Structures are given as structure tokens and as C-alpha cells.
Amino acid sequence: HPLSAKAAVASLKKYISDERYNINLHDLMHNETEKLYLELNDNNFPVHGTFSPDVLVKRVQKHEALTEILLALMINGCYWGNDGHRKLWLRCLERIANPSGERSGLNIWLKLRFYPALLLLYGAGIASIAAEEYNTFSALLSQVRIRDDITEEPTIFHLNTVGVMEQTVGQKLPEMERHYTPVSD
Numbered sequence: 271h272p273l274s275a276k277a278a279v280a281s282l283k284k285y286i287s288d289e290r291y292n293i294n295l296h297d298l299m300h301n302e303t304e305k306l307y308l309e310l311n312d313n314n315f316p317v318h319g320t321f322s323p324d325v326l327v328k329r330v331q332k333h334e335a336l337t338e339i340l341l342a343l344m345i346n347g348c349y350w351g352n353d354g355h356r357k358l359w360l361r362c363l364e365r366i367a368n369p370s371g372e373r374s375g376l377n378i379w380l381k382l383r384f385y386p387a388l389l390l391l392y393g394a395g396i397a398s399i400a401a402e403e404y405n406t407f408s409a410l411l412s413q414v415r416i417r418d419d420i421t422e423e424p425t426i427f428h429l430n431t432v433g434v435m436e437q438t439v440g441q442k443l444p445e446m447e448r449h450y451t452p453v454s455d
Contacts, residue, residue, distance in 0.1 A: 275341075279346050317372050318376060363414045
């Protein structure tokens with residue numbers, strides 16, 4: 271049965287505190303990452319068709335709901351984890367930051383595929399800074415690679431608000447019409 275975010279975080283905290291549970295921690299992170307990755311597909315988020323603000327809102331909400339558990343794990347992991355756990359967080363982010371599916375379609379929908387990875391990067395990054403885990407923060411930005419058919423770049427060059435949703439698109443979200451940075455807000 272599916273884990274709730276609260277139950278998943280409780281498991282993570284148990285596993286992260288004792289090296290005897292390293293395999294359990296790995297499996298928890300891997301399973302939640304794969305579960306999210308499999309949901310972020312062209313059937314759930316088609317890249318063809320027309321844009322509408324209503325569809326945008328529904329997709330953003332669906333991305334956020336699907337990302338909830340892994341985001342909670344990444345936040346807590348990057349806050350409570352140590353150097354030995356860092357590779358777990360990097361692997362999770364890299365997997366989600368490299369979505370499968372068609373490479374052509376409506377640019378707005380193609381870019382929005384990266385929204386779950388941006389959420390993970392924001393949450394993990396803020397948690398790393400709050401815990402003074404600056405090496406983890408740096409690794410999230412520089413060691414995770416985003417690939418396409420031609421290039422491979424670190425997240426710092428690709429996972430940003432404009433790379434996910436342009437300002438004018440983000441302003442179509444509820445109560446964001448007048449925001450200069452709607453995606454960050």
C-alpha cells in the first residue's frame with residue numbers, strides 16, 4: 271500500500287540515523303523515485319495539444335501531488351543526512367530531472383516536465399542550506415546532470431524557473447497574475 275508523506279519521512283528518519291539501515295534507506299528513496307518517474311509520462315502529461323490556463327493549473331497541481339512524498343523525503347534527507355547519504359539525493363534528483371517521453375511537442379508542456387525536479391531542487395537546496403550542508407547544496411547544483419539528445423549540463427544551467435515555466439505562463443496560475451516571479455513564489 272502506498273506510503274503517506276508523514277510515514278515515509280518517519281521511515282527515512284529511522285533509517286538515516288543508523289548505518290544498519292542503509293539498504294532500507296536506499297530502497298525507500300529508490301522506490302519513491304521510481305514511483306514518481308513512472309507517473310511522469312506522456313500518458314499523464316501529454317506534450318501535444320493546445321495550452322489553456324485551466325490545463326496548466328491542473329497539471330501543476332497534479333505534479334505537486336505526485337511529488338509530495340519524494341519532496342518530503344528529499345527535504346528531510348538533505349537536512350538530516352550526512353556526506354555518506356549525498357549520493358542518494360543526487361541520484362533521485364537526476365532521475366526525475368531526466369524525464370522520459372517525446373522530445374517534440376508544445377514547448378510549454380515540454381518545459382513543465384521539469385517542474386517536479388525543480389520542486390525537488392528547491393526543497394533539497396533550502397534544507398541543505400538550513401542544515402549548513404553546503405557540500406550537498408553545491409552537489410545538487412553541479413553534480414546532477416540533465417541530458418538531452420545533444421548535451422549534458424549540470425542542474426544549475428537548466429533547472430531554473432524560466433527553464434520550467436516562463437514568467438508570462440506562470441502568471442496564468444491562480445493569484446500569480448501580478449507576480450514578477452510566479453514560479454518561485
